[in-house]
Amino acid sequence: MPAELQSLSPAERVKRIEAMSKRRAEIKAKLARLNKERQAYVAAEQAKLAEPSEEATFGDAFSGTVQKQLQASGFELEK
Structure with missing residues (x-):
């Protein structure tokens, strides 16, 4: 038994x-509530990232640049 209780x-x-x-029960309940809120937030953010975007990404810009350079060098690209 801890000294403070003895x-x-x-x-x-x-x-x-x-x-x-x-x-302790109050803390556990608060932790469970915050964890549920966190999971909802993470799910919402993942859903946002999964949606197709109209904005150009780095990958789009890189791919476009490489295709232009290949065409300028005489390569034919398959689509």
């Missing part, structure tokens, strides 16, 4: 343990 009377010890238990 010095308490049995009634005080029970009261202290019940308070700690209640606090």
Whole structure:
């Protein structure tokens, strides 16, 4: 038993343990709620990233540049 509880009377010890238990339950409930909110946020962000975008990406720009350079060098590209 921790030293801080050893010095308490049995009634005080029970009261202290019940308070700690209640606090622990509150923390666990808050943690579960925050975890659920986090999962919802991550899912929403992943859904946003999965949607096709009209904006040009680095990959699009790179691919276009390489294709132009290949055509300028005389290569024929298959589509």
